[in-house]
Amino acid sequence: MRFGIIGCGTIAQIMHIPNVVEIPDAELAAICDPAENVTATLGDRYNVPDDRRYAEPEGLIDDVGDELDAVIVTTPMQTHADIVERALTAGVNTLVEKPLAVTPSDADRLATVAADSDATAMVAYNRRFELAYERLARELADVDQVDSITAYAVDADFSRSLPDVYDLVQPELSEAFIERSTERRREQCKQAIGTDDENLAAAYDFQLEHVCHDVNALRGLFGDVTSIDHVDFVRDGYFGTAHLTFEGGERCVLQTGDSDRHWHEQFFRVDAPDRMLRLEFDHPFIKYNAATLSIRDGTTETVDRTYTPTREESFKRELRQFMQCVRGEAPVPTPIADAATDVAVIASLFDHADA
Incomplete structure (x- = not known):
């Protein structure tokens, strides 16, 4: 199963990226983060090709979303609503870190988007x-x-x-x-x-x-x-x-x-x-x-x-x-x-x- 990781901060580096790499039937296919030094270092560390390293979520979803089996969204919570909506609307299966969104209205909007999408949507409550x-x-x-x-x-x-x-x-x-x-x-x-x-x-x-x-x-x-x-x-x-x-x-x-x-x-x-x-x-x-x-x-x-x-x-x-x-x-x-x-x-x- 080919994964894209959107947001390569602390929890992605400690948990999500290593887990994708370690599970035999999972593959790290693309990464995204606004910090170029992060995508460069992690891309080299985990053998992600240069053309699969993105600065913007929209680029990853639009360019390679149909080549991926899923994305994991681990960006700051204020960005979740827009990214998850774009991914689910594009039909990309999505695992998003908690909390789902900052405002109840954005969270409700995503619930509607998820219900209307054929993609699988799940929130990462690891506890x-x-x-x-x-x-x-x-x-x-x-x-x-x-x-x-x-x-x-x-x-x-x-x-x-x-x-x-x-x-x-x-x-x-x-x-x-x-x-x-x-x-x-x-x-x-x-x-x-x-x-x-x-x-x-x-x-x-x-x-x-x-x-x-x-x-x-x-x-x-x-x-x-x-x-x-x-x-x-x-x-x-x-x-x-x-x-x-x-x-x-x-x-x-x-x-x-x-x-x-x-x-x-x-x-x-x-x-x-x-x-x-x-x-x-x-x-x-x-x-x-x-x-x-x-x-x-x-x-x-x-x-x-x-x-x-x-x-x-x-x-x-x-x-x-x-x-x-x-x-x-x-x-x-x-x-x-x-x-x-x-x-x-x-x-x-x-x-x-x-x-």
């Missing part, structure tokens, strides 16, 4: 492909009553650790290009939550990119969010607590934030009358760091179980699943319509926030 997440879903099928759900996700400053782990190619872009891109992103964030407040827009920018994984994973376990009962943001919106209710009546306390800490912490905890289940995710940028599920149960005695799967990479499982979907061998587990709902839920957190 959904953790083996321990799938085990949690199976364990929950035996839980008769859920008393409470706690979801906690607080980021560390990943930029401090990644250069010591990976040989990343840093883009060389003009100040004018960066300013245009930043302004476009800022304006979309303002539009998404209906504000002119720069600080609030910056908080939405962080929270959307940060907590969409958790919102989607929770919805995968418990269904749609039917109400947002309370939201409280502190530190200019960079740390928040929200109370959510899901369609089955389950109630969740969601805590989401940014920090200067050295460690990343992200977990789901489900409390039931006779047991507790805790799914803990590891550093999101370190390969083969699988999530772990811990279960404590018993009413007359305490029994502890820990499910630590083999070090199978969730991003690679996600790519294999997408390839199966393209071949018509499996349904899309993370469709664009679901991802559009995630964007709407996160924007709604700001509507419900205490003044």
